[in-house]
Amino acid sequence: MAEWPGVSGDQTPEAAGVIPGHAGRRAGLDKQPHEVAAMFDGVAARYDRTNTVISFGRDRAWRRATCRALELRPGARVLDVGAGTGVSTAEFAGADRVAVGVDISLGMLAAGRRRRPHVPLLAADALTLPFADATFDAVTISFALRNVVDPVAALREFARVARPGGRLVVCEFSHPTSRLFRTVYLSYLMRSLPAVARRVASNADAYVYLAESIRAWPDQTGLAGWMTDAGWADVAWRNLTGGVVALHRATRPGDVETTTPF
16 A cells, blocks of 8 residues: 555654554553553554453444444545544545554554555654545544543644545444443443453453543533634534444534534
C-alpha cells in the first residue's frame, strides 16, 4: 500500500509522544501521554483477548455497530485513532476502502504489525495528527478518547483532518440508562473487573485505571456537548448494551451528506 503523503510509518518514539523505557503499570487520571503509552505497552501482548473476556464478547458487536455508523462509501479514506493493535482498522478497510490506524503506544503498534502486517499502523498522538487538512472521509475512535489528556482538543484535531461533510464516530464507554443496571455495572467495574483482569491480562493494574477512567467519564449528553464545542455538527448518539457503551456520530460542517437516521 502506498504511504500517505508526508507520513512515515517508522516514526520515533519521541515523535509519537512516547518516552522509551520500562512500561508503566498504570496511568493516572491526569492522563499524561507518556504514562498512557507506557501502560498500553504493558498490556499489548494479551490486549485483544482480554477485551473480549472482560466485555463478555460484546466488543465484536460494538465494532460492527461502529462500522455501520460510519456509512463508508466506495473509495472512502478512514482514520482510526487509538487503533491499538489494528483489530478495528482491519474491519474498516475493504477492497474499495482505505483505513489507516494511529496510536500512541509503540507496544500496541508492534503487536498489531505482527498480527496484521497488511494494516497500515502509524505512531501518532491524537492531539497532533501527522496528516494534512481534509485528508479523510471519516474519522473514528473507539475506547480511546477517554485516555486523551484533552478530549475537546482531540475532537478539534479530528475535524481538521476530516473533509467538509466528513463523518466522525466515537465509540466509548458511557453511563447505563437504568439506575439499577448502572449500580450493578459499577460494582463489576470496581470489584470484579480487576479480579478478572488478573487472570487474563498481562498488566492487571491497567484495568484498575480502566475502571476509574470509565467512572469519571462524562455521560452521553456531556460527550455530545464536547463534540459540539469542538466544531462538529449534527451530533447524535445511541446507546449500546443498555448504555454501557454509547456511539456518538457527527458531521464536519460543509457540504453535508445525507445520512440515515441514527
